[in-house]
Amino acid sequence: MRVHSLRLVAVSAALVLAACGNDSPTSTIDTTSTARGTLIEDPPLRIASLDAPTLNAELMASAAGQQLLLVAGAPACGVDFNYFHYWTVGGMNETATASGALMVPTGGAGCTGARPIVLYAHGTDTNKNLNLADITDPTNSEGALIAAMFAAQGYIVVAPNYAGYDTSSLDYHPFLNGDQQSKDMIDALTAARQALGHVLASTTTDSGKLFITGYSQGGYVAMATHKAMQAAGMTVTASAPMSGPYALEAFGDFVFLGHVNLGSTIFTPMITTSYQRSYGNIYAATTDVFEAAYAPTIEGLLPSTMTVDSIIGNGLLPQLELFNSNTPGNGDASSGSALLDAYLAEPSDPNDPNTPLFRLGFGTSNLIKNSYRIAYVADLAANPDGAVPQTNLLPAAAPANSLRQAFKTNDLRSWTPAAPVLMCGGAGDPVVFFPVNTLLMQAYWQNYAPQLPPGVVTVLDVASAITGPNDPFLLAKGGFAQAEAAIDAGAGGGAAGFQARVSSYHSTVAPFCSAAARGFFGLF
Amino acid sequence: MKNTKILAGVGLLLVCGAGSAMAADAIHGNEIRLGLYIVQYDAHADDITGPFVPKGLNVNVKNVNTAYVAYVRRLSPNFVLELAAGVPPKTETTGKGPAMLGSVPFDGQVISTAKWFAPTLLLNYVFLDESSAWRPYFGVGANYTKFYDRQSTAAGNAANGGPTSISLTSSLGPAATLGVRWHLQDRWSLYASYSYSVVRSNLVANTAGVLRRTHIDFNPTTLVLSVGFAF
Numbered sequence: 001m002r003v004h005s006l007r008l009v010a011v012s013a014a015l016v017l018a019a020c021g022n023d024s025p026t027s028t029i030d031t032t033s034t035a036r037g038t039l040i041e042d043p044p045l046r047i048a049s050l051d052a053p054t055l056n057a058e059l060m061a062s063a064a065g066q067q068l069l070l071v072a073g074a075p076a077c078g079v080d081f082n083y084f085h086y087w088t089v090g091g092m093n094e095t096a097t098a099s100g101a102l103m104v105p106t107g108g109a110g111c112t113g114a115r116p117i118v119l120y121a122h123g124t125d126t127n128k129n130l131n132l133a134d135i136t137d138p139t140n141s142e143g144a145l146i147a148a149m150f151a152a153q154g155y156i157v158v159a160p161n162y163a164g165y166d167t168s169s170l171d172y173h174p175f176l177n178g179d180q181q182s183k184d185m186i187d188a189l190t191a192a193r194q195a196l197g198h199v200l201a202s203t204t205t206d207s208g209k210l211f212i213t214g215y216s217q218g219g220y221v222a223m224a225t226h227k228a229m230q231a232a233g234m235t236v237t238a239s240a241p242m243s244g245p246y247a248l249e250a251f252g253d254f255v256f257l258g259h260v261n262l263g264s265t266i267f268t269p270m271i272t273t274s275y276q277r278s279y280g281n282i283y284a285a286t287t288d289v290f291e292a293a294y295a296p297t298i299e300g301l302l303p304s305t306m307t308v309d310s311i312i313g314n315g316l317l318p319q320l321e322l323f324n325s326n327t328p329g330n331g332d333a334s335s336g337s338a339l340l341d342a343y344l345a346e347p348s349d350p351n352d353p354n355t356p357l358f359r360l361g362f363g364t365s366n367l368i369k370n371s372y373r374i375a376y377v378a379d380l381a382a383n384p385d386g387a388v389p390q391t392n393l394l395p396a397a398a399p400a401n402s403l404r405q406a407f408k409t410n411d412l413r414s415w416t417p418a419a420p421v422l423m424c425g426g427a428g429d430p431v432v433f434f435p436v437n438t439l440l441m442q443a444y445w446q447n448y449a450p451q452l453p454p455g456v457v458t459v460l461d462v463a464s465a466i467t468g469p470n471d472p473f474l475l476a477k478g479g480f481a482q483a484e485a486a487i488d489a490g491a492g493g494g495a496a497g498f499q500a501r502v503s504s505y506h507s508t509v510a511p512f513c514s515a516a517a518r519g520f521f522g523l524f
Numbered sequence: 525m526k527n528t529k530i531l532a533g534v535g536l537l538l539v540c541g542a543g544s545a546m547a548a549d550a551i552h553g554n555e556i557r558l559g560l561y562i563v564q565y566d567a568h569a570d571d572i573t574g575p576f577v578p579k580g581l582n583v584n585v586k587n588v589n590t591a592y593v594a595y596v597r598r599l600s601p602n603f604v605l606e607l608a609a610g611v612p613p614k615t616e617t618t619g620k621g622p623a624m625l626g627s628v629p630f631d632g633q634v635i636s637t638a639k640w641f642a643p644t645l646l647l648n649y650v651f652l653d654e655s656s657a658w659r660p661y662f663g664v665g666a667n668y669t670k671f672y673d674r675q676s677t678a679a680g681n682a683a684n685g686g687p688t689s690i691s692l693t694s695s696l697g698p699a700a701t702l703g704v705r706w707h708l709q710d711r712w713s714l715y716a717s718y719s720y721s722v723v724r725s726n727l728v729a730n731t732a733g734v735l736r737r738t739h740i741d742f743n744p745t746t747l748v749l750s751v752g753f754a755f
Binding site for chain 1: 576578624625626627628681682685686687731732733734
């Protein structure tokens with residue numbers, strides 16, 4: 001869902017004719033420390049300052065903005081959009097810079113003074129130039145979403161762009177590397193806290209309450225960050241991971257068994273590049289994994305300054321076809337095992353409504369070689385994940401495939417929260433499957449953390465039925481249902497309506513889960 | 525207030541000296557002139573470029589008055605060398621463009637002040653002979669402008685997005701003047717002149733490491749009213 005297009009706003013850049021002769025501009029970059037969490041420019045640049053009426057007017061200027069306001073509510077506060085840089089690390093703990101947004105609420109009571117912080121992790125973005133602080137960029141829909149949903153309602157928002165994006169010194173993005181990404185989040189938070197009190201809206205301060213949330217990739221990162229901060233003894237008031245791939249090994253195995261998710265041809269090279277650069281053992285050469293048409297340029301392809309359409313149009317990635325439709329033993333040479341050949345076959349269950357979706361992931365312009373898929377699936381057969389098929393719900397004890405090892409390393413079936421967690425998503429999500437991630441995490445904690453008091457973990461499926469007038473998530477569920485109906489009707493209903501709903505499902509969930517997260521945070 | 529006093533002083537001298545020009549006064553080789561500089565800018569700047577800069581952002585410069593001081597050396601009956609300078613004026617820069625940047629006022633806001641040290645060296649040709657009470661002249665030369673003592677205003681910081689440091693290159697350009705001298709008596713004369721200088725500069729603003737740039741033609745024209753004392 002492209003939430004918005006704030007058109008105007010670039011504050012800044014009034015070149016001031018106040019002169020210093022021939023002096024060169026002095027950089028405010030702090031070169032004295034590259035320690036994690038160090039704020040590089042203090043105070044950071046404020047890109048824009050919008051009071052509540054102006055923010056409201058800007059959002060009202062577009063249809064997407066109007067929809068967002070319906071979910072988020074009218075802004076109660078103005079928002080200052082600050083753009084900061086900080087020191088963090090890469091996937092190998094190498095020193096790196098990164099940037100982020102520090103959105104500071106402004107205005108009257110409830111906006112200034114001591115305010116809670118929302119630490120937000122963004123979703124997968126192929127745009128290397130992503131800058132959530134740049135509210136002047138009409139493509140920055142996620143920045144607008146979190147501004148309207150949280151900052152305009154009195155929350156200080158800290159949202160890193162992640163190492164590997166924007167002006168980061170890192171030449172790759174450690175995608176779904178839980179250790180690195182949680183460090184990145186913590187470092188952004190540390191730097192942003194340094195900036196508070198120094199930024200132009202200096203009367204808004206940190207109350208000490210910290211909420212963590214994020215969507216999709218960011219849902220994973222939010223949970224990994226909660227885990228890391230809890231382990232480090234840092235305060236987390238509550239978290240709300242949304243639509244995240246938490247159980248990475250189970251999710252990966254499920255996909256390699258043929259249940260191909262939408263977006264998999266984008267996610268796969270981001271994952272392999274990340275883990276190859278972090279661990280160095282995913283492949284000896286990209287041709288070990290990828291078909292020859294894609295292998296030469298696949299490493300480091302994403303994130304990119306090219307659009308996804310251009311990348312696909314230039315033949316650098318297939319649009320949907322992750323696996324070869326000539327599967328081993330069925331159009332291609334057998335794996336040598338009838339069982340594996342059966343595992344590797346295209347899904348054909350007529351009773352599974354997702355079968356047509358899964359089959360979109362097969363074709364002859366496929367990304368991943370059959371040979372690699374055979375090797376992966378052979379390992380999952382030999383060292384099965386306890387959730388695929390469902391047995392003990394735990395990751396495999398000792399996977400042999402290096403990608404599965406990386407998945408296990410980053411799988412979040414490895415902790416138990418002490419502070420409240422709301423996991424939100426949609427049961428029909430075709431991008432990040434809800435059952436093998438959200439419901440699996442819930443089942444994992446139910447089975448392996450029975451000491452967890454009731455209420456610490458809450459699961460919300462926004463596509464579930466409203467339980468009654470007292471349903472605490474009535475508005476999120478009702479809003480999502482209305483949005484789905486509108487998308488269906490907009491596409492003319494029928495098969496076209498179904499297709500429209502499926503293709504937009506993942507992004508349609510986002511604002512409703514975000515609204516639920518805000519309501520959840522408001523309890524503390 | 526200071527400029528008003530100078531103007532009043534010039535006016536007083538005009539009254540006191542009226543009709544008392546003496547053609548037979550002695551010739552002196554040096555002269556000091558004091559008076560009033562009325563500086564008008566017709567600034568033209570490129571729209572500002574750089575990260576997070578909306579289209580159509582520009583700047584303007586407010587006119588300024590300041591004290592004028594010059595040393596003049598007689599080279600011949602018709603040529604003099606004039607080294608003119610003003611007490612460096614505090615010049616105000618205003619935003620030019622949209623009324624608001626988000627919720628921050630911009631257009632017409634004084635976003636900074638700066639001082640200019642801008643000496644001009646002119647070779648003047650003075651018409652008529654030295655016994656004439658009225659002597660028109662013209663001159664050509666060069667202006668050097670150095671900018672210093674920047675003060676970014678709160679409005680400027682708000683518009684720029686934070687505390688801002690500025691680099692503004694010094695300018696060296698041609699200058700020309702037209703004027704007239706009225707010899708009062710003995711060592712005293714009154715002058716009025718109109719001058720133009722080419723003053724151009726490249727400006728780079730640095731806010732939290734983010735650089736924005738423009739090129740400015742200030743196009744200053746100056747009206748000078750002064751009194752000279754020869755020695």
